[in-house]
Amino acid sequence: MTTPEHQSPTPDPAPKDRVFRSPMGIVGGVALLAIVLWLGGDALVRGEGRTQWLALAALILIVPLVSAFTLRPAVYANEDRLRIRNPLRVIVLPWGQVAALRSGYSNEVVTKSGTKFQLWAVPVSLRARKKAARRSARAAAERSAAARGERGGRAGGAMGFGGLGFGAPRGDVDAEGPTRAETDKVIDDLRELLEQRETAESAQGEVTVRWAYEVAGPVVAGALLLVILLVVG
Numbered sequence: 001m002t003t004p005e006h007q008s009p010t011p012d013p014a015p016k017d018r019v020f021r022s023p024m025g026i027v028g029g030v031a032l033l034a035i036v037l038w039l040g041g042d043a044l045v046r047g048e049g050r051t052q053w054l055a056l057a058a059l060i061l062i063v064p065l066v067s068a069f070t071l072r073p074a075v076y077a078n079e080d081r082l083r084i085r086n087p088l089r090v091i092v093l094p095w096g097q098v099a100a101l102r103s104g105y106s107n108e109v110v111t112k113s114g115t116k117f118q119l120w121a122v123p124v125s126l127r128a129r130k131k132a133a134r135r136s137a138r139a140a141a142e143r144s145a146a147a148r149g150e151r152g153g154r155a156g157g158a159m160g161f162g163g164l165g166f167g168a169p170r171g172d173v174d175a176e177g178p179t180r181a182e183t184d185k186v187i188d189d190l191r192e193l194l195e196q197r198e199t200a201e202s203a204q205g206e207v208t209v210r211w212a213y214e215v216a217g218p219v220v221a222g223a224l225l226l227v228i229l230l231v232v233g
Contacts, residue, residue, distance in 0.1 A: 016078060017078045017083075018076070018078065018189075019074055019075070019076055020074065020076075020077070020121055020122055020186050021073070021074045021075075021121050022073065022120075022121055022122070022123055025071075025073065025121070025123070026070065028070055029067065029069075029070025029071040030070075030071070032070065033067065033071075036059070036062050036063060036066060037059070040055050040056075040058060040059040040062075043055035044059075050229065053225075054229055056225075057222050057225040057229055058222070058226060059222070060218055060221060060222030061218075061219055061223050061225075061226055062222075063218075064218040064219050064222075065215075065219055067215075068087040068088065068215045068219075069087045069120075072085060072086075072087055072215070073085060073087060073120035073121035074121045075121045075122060075186075075190075077189075077190060079193075079197050079202070079203065080094065080095065080197070080200075080202050081093060081094045081203065081205070082094075082095065082098060082109065082190070084109070084117055084119060084120075084121075086117070086120045086121075087120060087212070087215070088211060088212050088216060089209055089210065089211055089212060090209070090210045090212065091117050091207070091208070091209050092207065092208045093109060093111065093117075093207055094203050094204055094205035094206070095193070095194055095197040095198045095200070095203035096198055096199070096203050096204040096205065097112055097113075097204075097205070097206070097207050098110070098111060098112070098194055098198065099111055099114075101187055101190050101194065103124065103183075103184060103187045105124060106118055106119075106124055107119040107122045107124055107183065107186075107187055111207055113207075115207070122186050122187065123183065124183055125181060125182075125183060131181075
């Protein structure tokens, strides 16, 4: 007679990340890389002697830098932690270590120890904020005008403005509150996640910071090669 084997419990799946990136940063990075590779490649193919070496050193230096500041930045958020991938660092912040998310001229996260980390992947657009504020003010004015029209319609009956339909609210009035810029909506979502998860047991831990040596290494090598070539002449 055999004893039935007890199956080990299936481990809980890892929390799924929500990823936030800058579309304009990616577009700009791709355009810059295309220009750099085109110019550098042309110098490598058609250049002679020292020009080819200078072009190679410039490519080794510039390509990782452009990629780091445009394509690399991203913010990953799940129920347990916030992971920030900045140009030269990767920061992992359990929600229990996050004190606040601030949005001014830049978006940043503040830890309970007072350390600040900028969210490169969620840049602030003052132009988008002004546009959203104008839209919000226009929607508020339309709601106010619609409310006055409805009151006038009730007072005047079918012949009032409301009865004729002049006070009916327009379809483009924002009924869900003030309009927000896209990056401000991202910060709002992260703040909501922080409020929900900061006291959770699985959201506790230590802050970790790792330098992006895969970016720094080629940049340093390219800079040294470029300096040597310029000094040697």
